[in-house]
Amino acid sequence: MADVESTPGEGIHIEGLRKRYGRGETAVDALKGADIAVAAGEVVGLVGPSGSGKSTLLKCLGAVTEPSGGRMTLGGRVIYDEGWRIPDLRALRRDRIGFVFQAPHLIPFLNVTDNVALLPMLAGHANADARARARELLEALDVGHRAQAMPSQLSGGEQQRVAIARALVSRPPVILADEPTAPLDSERALGVIGILNRMAREYRTAVIVVTHDEKIIPTFERIYHIRDGRTHEELGEGRMST
Amino acid sequence: MISLAGRDILHGWGKYVFTGMGLGLLIGVTLSMAGIYRGMVDDAAVLLDNSGADLWVVQQDTLGPYAEPSSLYDDLYRGILTLPGVAQAANVTYLTMQVRPAGDAARERRAMVVGVVPGGFGEPGQPRFLVAGRRLTRGHYEAVADLSTGFRLGEQVRIRRHLYRVVGLTRRNVSSGGDPMVFIPLKDAQEAQFLKDNDAIIQQRHRTAVNPLFNRPGQPEVLEAVLAAQTQSTSVNAVLVRLDAGADPDRVAADIRRWKRLGVYTRAEMNEILQAKLIATSARQIFMFLVILSLVSAAIVAFIIYTLTLGKIREIAILKLIGTRNRTIAAMILQQAIGLGLIGFVVGKTAATFWAPVFPKYVLLLPSDAARGLLVVVLICALASLFAIRTALRVDPAEAIGG
Numbered sequence: 001m002a003d004v005e006s007t008p009g010e011g012i013h014i015e016g017l018r019k020r021y022g023r024g025e026t027a028v029d030a031l032k033g034a035d036i037a038v039a040a041g042e043v044v045g046l047v048g049p050s051g052s053g054k055s056t057l058l059k060c061l062g063a064v065t066e067p068s069g070g071r072m073t074l075g076g077r078v079i080y081d082e083g084w085r086i087p088d089l090r091a092l093r094r095d096r097i098g099f100v101f102q103a104p105h106l107i108p109f110l111n112v113t114d115n116v117a118l119l120p121m122l123a124g125h126a127n128a129d130a131r132a133r134a135r136e137l138l139e140a141l142d143v144g145h146r147a148q149a150m151p152s153q154l155s156g157g158e159q160q161r162v163a164i165a166r167a168l169v170s171r172p173p174v175i176l177a178d179e180p181t182a183p184l185d186s187e188r189a190l191g192v193i194g195i196l197n198r199m200a201r202e203y204r205t206a207v208i209v210v211t212h213d214e215k216i217i218p219t220f221e222r223i224y225h226i227r228d229g230r231t232h233e234e235l236g237e238g239r240m241s242t
Numbered sequence: 243m244i245s246l247a248g249r250d251i252l253h254g255w256g257k258y259v260f261t262g263m264g265l266g267l268l269i270g271v272t273l274s275m276a277g278i279y280r281g282m283v284d285d286a287a288v289l290l291d292n293s294g295a296d297l298w299v300v301q302q303d304t305l306g307p308y309a310e311p312s313s314l315y316d317d318l319y320r321g322i323l324t325l326p327g328v329a330q331a332a333n334v335t336y337l338t339m340q341v342r343p344a345g346d347a348a349r350e351r352r353a354m355v356v357g358v359v360p361g362g363f364g365e366p367g368q369p370r371f372l373v374a375g376r377r378l379t380r381g382h383y384e385a386v387a388d389l390s391t392g393f394r395l396g397e398q399v400r401i402r403r404h405l406y407r408v409v410g411l412t413r414r415n416v417s418s419g420g421d422p423m424v425f426i427p428l429k430d431a432q433e434a435q436f437l438k439d440n441d442a443i444i445q446q447r448h449r450t451a452v453n454p455l456f457n458r459p460g461q462p463e464v465l466e467a468v469l470a471a472q473t474q475s476t477s478v479n480a481v482l483v484r485l486d487a488g489a490d491p492d493r494v495a496a497d498i499r500r501w502k503r504l505g506v507y508t509r510a511e512m513n514e515i516l517q518a519k520l521i522a523t524s525a526r527q528i529f530m531f532l533v534i535l536s537l538v539s540a541a542i543v544a545f546i547i548y549t550l551t552l553g554k555i556r557e558i559a560i561l562k563l564i565g566t567r568n569r570t571i572a573a574m575i576l577q578q579a580i581g582l583g584l585i586g587f588v589v590g591k592t593a594a595t596f597w598a599p600v601f602p603k604y605v606l607l608l609p610s611d612a613a614r615g616l617l618v619v620v621l622i623c624a625l626a627s628l629f630a631i632r633t634a635l636r637v638d639p640a641e642a643i644g645g
């Protein structure tokens with residue numbers, strides 16, 4: 001991890017994150033104390049059996065579900081702290097969190113460039129600036145030649161690269177990837193992970209990849225296992241060589 | 243910022259255009275209904291204009307001659323002529339009946355037969371403008387017909403027992419019920435309206451003869467006189483009065499009422515009678531249609547927009563997850579609904595303009611009605627989108643992440 005600066009305050013950190021769904025008799029404790037620290041530029045895996053709390057953790061990290069307790073900081077800013085939260089989670093998601101999904105989930109009625117440029121446009125940047133930034137990223141991800149295509153005209157791998165460009169366009173301190181390689185074959189899956197590693201370093205972004213995918217698990221240096229709502233850190237066997 | 247609504251519409255324009263066309267036909271029907279109402283109001287105004295009258299003198303306590311039957315002696319006009327302020331006074335009869343070209347029963351038409359005093363230009367009751375031929379000059383068996391009867395110049399038409407030659411044609415002379423007018427000489431019209439057929443005359447003679455009041459022994463001249471009085475036709479429906487320039491219609495009307503014990507209406511009062519008594523029920527009928535059509539249109543827009551929104555739930559969840567404001571999403575749905583309404587309005591206005599001339603009655607499409615219609619369409623679309631907007635705003639951004 002020589003090329004990753006582990007400056008405290010950058011990346012994403014959670015401590016003792018808890019989430020309880022419902023109340024009383026039927027309450028479910030989906031997270032019972034999750035601790036994760038991912039530095040800027042680092043890619044970590046998050047694995048666990050079904051029902052262990054992966055999606056719940058991702059939703060808390062992604063600021064769409066409020067945790068019941070615990071603490072989270074993102075790029076040096078406190079997001080949650082034992083029941084307190086920053087007021088505008090929506091703007092936080094727009095400006096500071098990138099999402100990559102299993103299915104690329106591009107907006108079907110916007111072309112590739114505008115799919116990527118939408119976020120800065122939503123944040124109030126001029127269309128031309130937003131599109132210039134989008135094209136730069138698309139070039140970096142080798143899909144610059146498809147900039148004018150509609151999502152339905154792209155292959156699965158191309159769509160996923162466009163989705164990564166969209167996640168990166170606001171230069172967020174963290175990218176959350178939910179099973180990003182599930183529909184891809186081995187070669188393309190490793191390609192996507194390669195890209196995520198490259199982008200993490202280039203844009204100094206912390207990347208958390210939730211996955212079941214045996215093909216890519218060996219590539220992570222660090223892996224968080226989640227079992228019964230608690231995280232356990234393990235060293236992974238992998239190191240992406242680029 | 244780009245228009246999400248516009249991009250979505252362009253992406254799936256087929257369904258918008260087809261839905262817009264369906265909606266457009268409904269809007270076209272709605273605009274036509276309004277046009278039919280405007281046409282009736284305008285027909286009434288034209289009816290009054292064409293009569294050339296400033297005052298209508300009718301039987302006391304009736305709303306004649308258009309709204310109620312009215313019967314007057316046909317010599318009353320002489321007395322009216324002597325009143326100050328009266329320039330002209332002419333008898334007129336109105337009777338709606340079937341008229342058909344001689345030997346062509348298939349072209350029979352329901353028409354309002356107007357009996358007028360044959361005369362020169364400017365006589366009240368005479369049609370004011372002709373599009374072909376000449377006005378009535380002879381006392382008998384001539385007719386001037388409205389173009390919408392389909393009768394042709396020189397053709398013979400049958401009204402009751404007699405044949406009339408069409409010598410002139412008019413345009414837009416219709417009754418308040420939309421029946422075209424056929425003008426014939428007053429004497430003929432009185433006969434057609436008031437004269438009994440031969441059998442009836444014979445029966446009446448018989449009944450009069452057996453009445454001891456009329457048939458007095460030793461005084462045969464009484465029966466003769468009564469029978470003569472009974473067979474004469476001395477009634478008309480109204481007297482049309484043209485005033486001197488500068489005469490006050492209300493004052494002259496008051497004079498006639500006082501001295502002649504007759505009903506008198508000014509142009510404004512007659513217009514009020516036509517609007518309030520004759521057209522009112524039809525207007526309410528049309529208004530009901532407008533309400534129902536608006537509701538149906540609203541339901542269609544609401545349903546379509548709701549369905550389109552349901553089809554985009556995943557995209558909406560993603561848009562929310564990546565930080566799109568609720569207001570942006572609501573605006574997208576609202577703009578789509580209004581866009582649909584605008585497509586519908588353009589289609590509807592075009593359709594109404596095309597099919598208006600084909601209607602049997604006059605359809606008057608007023609630009610102000612179209613403007614009002616546009617406003618209502620936009621409002622209805624905005625309201626109809628509320629349901630879809632509510633659904634979209636309830637979408638949880640966490641749904642984009644899944645379980």
Ligand SMILES: Nc1ncnc2c1ncn2[C@@H]1O[C@H](COP(=O)(O)OP(=O)(O)O)[C@@H](O)[C@H]1O
Pocket residue numbers: 021022028029030048049050051052053054055056057645
């Ligand atoms: N919205 C919810 N309401 C109640 N219980 C939930 C909800 N979401 C998840 N759970 C429960 O929380 C636990 C963890 O679920 P989840 O985070 O989806 O795990 P994973 O993604 O690893 O399968 C499960 O027992 C699940 O039933």
Ligand SMILES: [Mg+2]
Pocket residue numbers: 051054055644645
């Ligand atoms: Mg899950």
